[in-house]
Each structure stands twice: as structure tokens, then as C-alpha cells.
Amino acid sequence: MTGARRTPPGRAGRLRLRRSLDVAERGAGLLERKLRVLRTEHRRLLQAEEAAARAWGDLLSEAETWLLRGLLLGGEQALDAAAAGIGPAEVTVGWTASLGVHRPAAVSVAVPARTPTSAAPTNTALVHAEAVYGRALRAAAEYAVAHDAAELMGAEVVSTRHRVRALRRHWIPRLREALDRAELTLEQAEHEDGVRRRWAARTFER
Template structure:
């Protein structure tokens, strides 16, 4: 059964079509506004992700270089001895944009050393530890931005599809049905007017 056949006849059907068309147009406008906000946020996230990735890769490369120097100087055993006993913590903040929940930042707390713990034997291992600490923070920032971008990209894709369906299919269909309803109503009113004129013209002859 088509949408047109479900409409009541006459002015009631035309009014219902008008309301449905208005609702579809408002919906498309709101979805396009949502899409613009999502795309603006996505561009910012992509910039953040690129910068964080570059910093993460640079810090990781620096840490690996210092680690290699430390191993050459003090041996692999020195690396195990210099590792802190505690573990760091990573807290991720979450936010919502246009109904899409996504990570919105992170806070990396490196492991703290106890006063009695062994320290790195060489300057190279000290530098390696510092670079790895910073690399973890940069990696977390990169992961947050990438994950948020992926979630918002999915929602932007769905929103774009809904806008396309409204603009290319649903709104044109309702517009055509409303035009047909207007034409049918105009035709019915014209025919009614003609019948009334005929009835008025025939009334004197019947007397």
C-alpha cells in the first residue's frame, strides 16, 4: 500500500501531507546541522591524532635509541633492575556530541618509585625511561583521538545517509503527493462550483 493511498481524502489528507512534508524538511535541516557539527569535530580530532601520532612515534624512537645505548653500556640486566615496581595509571575522560559518546581526553600518571628502589645505572637508561613515560602519554592521546574520530565517523556516515534519504527520496515523494492532492482538491472544488452554478441556473425553470 502506498503512502498516498493511506491519506484521507480532501482537505484532511492535504493537511496531513503538509504536516509530514514540513516535519521531513525540519528533520533534514536538523540532521544537516548535526552533520556539520560532527564534521567540524572530526577535523579537529584528525589534527589532534596526527600531532599525537607524530609525537608518539618520535618519543618511541628516542626511547628505543636510549634503551639500546643503555643495554650496550650496562647490559640487559640493568634494564630489568631499573624498572619500577609500581605501574602507572591511565584515566580516560568521556564526552557526548550530538548523542555520540566518545573519549575526550586522557590523563597518564607514570609509575612512582619507592625511595628504596634501584635506579637506572646509566644516563642512557634514565633518558630512555623518561622518553618511554612521555611516549605512553602521547600514545594514549593518539588512541583517544583515533577512537573518538572512528565513533564520530560512523555517526556522520549514518547521518549523511539519513539526510540523503530525506532529500532525495522522502521529501520529493511527499512534495509530489502534496502537489497531486492540491490539484485533486482544486479540481474537486472547481467541479463543485460548476455544479452549484448549474443548480442555480436550473432553479428558476423548475418553478
Template sequence: MTATPRTPPSRATRLRLRHSLDVALRGADLLEQKLHILRTRHQILLQAELTSAERWHEQLRHAETWLLRGLLLGGEQALAAAAVGVGSADVTVDEASTMGVRFPSGTRCLIPDRPPISAAPGNTALVRAEAAYRDAVQAGAEYAAAQAASRIVNAELLRTRQRVRALRRHWIPRLEQTLARVDLALEQSEHEDAVRRQWAARQQAGEDGTPPE
């Protein structure tokens, strides 16, 4: 924000300053309301991020356990054969909005089934590992979305907090000080005008021979 320029003392200037101050005060109030809502939302998203992270790590450990068992039973050749025909996951991210801030709200993960012509995993451990990794992919997608949502809302939270701080600590006090100076200058100017009018009236009365009031 730029500094308030020095302005000549006039009633129009005072009106503009009062309007600017009213706008700044209303803006600060609205931003503080936004800040409260974003802070509440961020706490919810942080908890969702922690929960999804725990679930992802748990699913990943589970999948890696079965994978290790499958490797011990069938070796790397069995793993390579089981990987043939496995397709890529298709992840769709849903979005939500809070106070104009858009962020991921969930995911839909589509993992294609193994083609009928492809060979099944060579042992039960690899079959279970495949199913566990499907769950881990879904959990990982949910964790990534929750992490992104928390980061996006937190960034807007910090920006809003900085704007409120700039208004409350700098812009509003500057406007108030400028308005006070203009009020004082106008009061002095009006007082000087009144004194000059009284002096002119006395002078006019003296010239006309009329005693001043």
C-alpha cells in the same frame, strides 16, 4: 524510511501532508546545521590526531634509542633487573560533547614512581629510557584518545550526511509529489462538485418554472 502510502484526496489529508513536509524541511535544515558543526569539529579532531600521532612516534623513537643503548651497555639482564618493581600506568579519559555526540577530549595518565626498595636501572641509558617511556606512554594515551574522538565524530558525520541525503533526495520529493497529487485531485473534485451543483440548480429551476440564473 518507508514509502508514502496512497491516501484518499481530502482536506485533512492535505493538511497532514503539508505538516509532514514542513517537519521534513525543518528537520533537513537542522541536520545540515549539525552537519556543518560536526564537519568543523572533525577537522579540528583530525589535526589533533595527526599532531598527537607525530608526538607519540617521536617519543617512542626517543625511548627506543635509549633502550638500545642501555641494552648495549648492560645486556638483557640489566633490563630485566630494571623492570622489577615498575607499576602499570593508570589512564583516565575525559569526555566532551558536540551536538549530542560524546567523544574523548583528553587523558590523564598516572604512572607510579619506582618503589624505594626496588633497584635503580643499572646504567644511565636505562634511566633515561625509563623516563622516555613514561613520556611515550602519556603520548600514546593522548594519541589513542584523539584517534577515538576523530573516529566517533566521523561516524556521526557520515550518519548525519546519509540522513540529510535521504530527506533531500527521497523523502521530501516524495511528500511534495504526493501533496501535488492530492492538490490536483481536490481541485478536480471541487470543480466536479461545482459543476454538479450548477447542473442540479438548473434542473431544480426547470422543474419550478423559474429561469435559471
């Protein structure tokens, strides 16, 4: 242990070790409290991720059903004509920082309106498919944000847990062991010094 090897001898060293041990124990306590809060937040984010995944899956299934109906009614040419008037969507992700974790927190999806010159879908099923695919796209973006947020929070849980274990299982026991050795050495030195003083006093009296 680097701190113990550099500890000066005597009372100064013992005082330094006591202070280091106190700091380590208080730090471990703070990290344990943070870990409890992190775990609670991580569970909440995992639940949000599961809900977002279900919503996305349901909408995607519905959209594919309408698409299949539209293909059966109008064929691939009708689908190609309907898709030609739709431009790319724009996705904007908002970020936040909480508990030391920088994570995505919100998302907005802008699906462009069909151009005035483009042909409208030739059957009602494709109209429904277009609308539901738009909602499914938003749900997919919300799932992606929820997934990344849960993953980042989970990584912080693991990191904090490792730090607590390092303090509780390694650093604090080593500091306590070093402090015990320092106190024993100091006690022995004080005892030997007392013996020498008593011996010197008896010699002086003679």
C-alpha cells in the same frame, strides 16, 4: 510511503501533507546545519589525532634509541634489573558529550615511582630510556583518546549525512508528489462539484 497511504482524502489530507512536508524540510535544514558543524569538529579532531600520533612516534623513537644505548652499555641483565622496580601504570579517561556524540576528551596517566628497595638503572642511558618511555606512554594514551574521538565524530558525520540524504532524496520528494496528487484530486473534485451545481441550478430554473 506510509504517511501518504494513510493520508485522509480532501482538504484535511492536503493540510496534513503540507504540515508533514514543512516538518521534513525544516528537519532537513536543521540536520544540514548540524552536519556542517560536525564536519568542522571532525576536521579539528583529525588534526589533533595526527598531532598526537606524531608526538607518540617521536617519543617512542627517542625512547628506543636510549634503550638500545642502555643495552649496549649494560646488557639485558641491566635492563631486567631496571624493569623489575617499575609497576603498572594507571590510565584514566575522561568523557564528554558534544553535538550528540559521547566521546573521550581527556586522559591522565599515572606512572608509579620506583620502589625504594628496587635497583636503579645501572647506566645513564637506561635512566633516560625510562623517563622517555614514561612520556611516550602518556603520548600513546593521548593518541588513543584522540583517535577514538575522531572516529566517533566521523561516525556521527556519516549517520547525519545519511539522514539528510534520506530526507532530501526520498522522503521530501515523496511528500511533494503526494501533495501534488492530493491538490490535483481536490481541484478536480471541486471542479466536478461546481459543474454539478451549475447543472442542478439550470435544471431547477426550468
